[in-house]
Amino acid sequence: MTPNGPADVPLESLIDNDKKLMLNYEKAYGVISVCLSTDIAQTLRECTAAKGLWDALVEKFEGNLDMKESRIEMLNGEFNMFNHIQGKTVTSLLNRFEALNNMMRSVGIIKEMSEINKKLLNSLPYTWNSGAITIKRTTNMNTKNTHRVDLYNQII
Known part of the structure; x- marks a missing residue:
């Protein structure tokens, strides 16, 4: 050296x-x-x-740690309150739902697939209740094999 x-x-x-x-x-x-x-x-x-x-x-x-925690709380609250907006299409609902899930994943919030699928079906417009019930009964929502893409295809 x-x-x-x-x-x-x-x-x-x-x-x-x-x-x-x-x-x-x-x-x-x-x-x-x-x-x-x-x-x-x-x-x-x-x-x-x-x-x-x-x-x-x-x-x-x-942001700092407090801001990150605040953002996580805000996104969790937004997920819990997520619902159909009167006058909007189901496609816009699916787009908003996917954007929310992407934001949640970006800050480290990982939800079970069954919880995400149930939330999506429960947020469909009232006129879709019979369709949502049929999907819930014919699809095993508790498996990890039920992906949102399959659910989106069933909804659309």
Whole structure:
């Protein structure tokens, strides 16, 4: 071992590796910053490194622990209160339900498939009650094999 690195690795090779690493950091910063809208980029312009920029974005949009817990509570409440909106189509209900499930998964809320399927069937419009009852009776809602896609196909 020498002061410049391992004895068998030439100094030029170490410098080249450092250059490649710096280039990768610059690319990462460029990719992240290009994806930001101008108003968000303006608030984060003091960040000059990719890691700092990423950490600032996580803090800004994910928030601290209290904010995360509050978001989890809000999403759980939204799931519990989820229902059909008068005048909206069943397709829009399915889209809202899927978006809600995606948001819940993104913050770490994982519900049992049977609970999700039952909630979906219970949130269908009143005129769909006979169809929902038929689906509940003909489909075993307690198995993990009953996926929402199959349920969506039965509903539509």
